[in-house]
Amino acid sequence: MMTNLFSNFDPSTSLMLPINWMSMWMFMLVIPSTFWLIKTRPYIIMNNISKKLNQEFSMISNNSKSTLIFISMFMLITTNNFMGLFPYIFTSTAHMCVTLSIAMPMWMGINIFGWTKKTNHMFEHLVPMGTPPILMPFMVCIETISSLIRPCTLAIRLAANMIAGHLLLTLLGNTGSMINELLLMTMLSVQMMLLILESAVAIIQSYVFSVLTTLYFSEIN
Template sequence: MMNNLFNMFDPSTSNNLSLNWISSILIMLLMPMSMWLTPNKFYISMNMIINMLISELKMSIKNNNFIMIFLSIFMFILLNNFMGLFPYIFTSSSHMSMNLTMSLIMWISLMMFGWINNTNHMFIHLIPQSTPIALMPFMVLIETISNLIRPLTLSVRLTANMIAGHLLMTLLSSMKYNLSNYILWLLILTQIILLTLESSVAIIQAYVFMTLSSLYCSEV
């Protein structure tokens, strides 16, 4: 039973080609051309969201290039999370292979930038202020471990939250054959509520990933 549930996250297709990953850019093909030509409601709303995110990112990051990188990460994860809510569309953001790769690339880039350009600051950051001398070796070890597991925690958080909602909806939908008509309508209502919650989770997880990444960037 569990194998059947997790089969919906299998990226392979019937012809042994992982064409499901094209869903990551599929939304760019579905957008109407008028969205790129005229300032419509979608354009205005997205512009408001981006301006709000830019003002928030500027509190911790001064470099505009880094701000654009984190905005791109936010939009990429957000669009992938929303695409996974449509029927028969592969949810690429629910896979560790994509999330861990994205997290590792970002984390390695930040670490290389920090250790090359701000070596003294990176060493100082390993020991918090007012740390007793006897605890300094342990604090260095703890800070090093917490720094090393950051890409793993970022990817696991996003993967687990995206998988949990899909699995719950699948489990509830598998009960439809054993329910009466009255209970079936209640199940449909529950599925609609869960779908609304999943839409909120899609936005929140993209925001959390971007915020944590920007905080890690501000440390280097």
């Protein structure tokens, strides 16, 4: 039921193939091979963004060797968020099966690494420093539940923020045939501002997702 939460925004074609899911890898066909070989302006911009993200993620996780996976995750989510801003393209990151597929493996990998390599530190993390002895059993339960719901909160936060703005744009657009010209121009202006806001949200949400995952990794590092 959870994976079908946004199924009404996910139509399929008559060929029994959900073509809209192709937007997740379609950008790879658009980028020419020379992008990776010649230092063009887009390449330089991408390289500078990667270096800046590497500095921030290294500072958060205290480990410069593990930032590549977080940078790749940021690029993947950002690209899919922007692809959803184009007409007739479904935003894959607005579907729970996609966000959970990103959040769950990251969370499981971090916890498996922590419990196998740094078991004592993981047990220590269940009881924050300075906790009174009488509250220790309750803190263990609270910290355990907080750790278990982390992938769900990451997935729901990303999906909800992606679908909210798109749904508002759709609702405004459906009223275009029922209003006069003055209100139509006003609605178009509001939609343009919302589209700019959605472009900012596409970057912010992918950054928040990556930073939170990096923070979870820094707890065991």
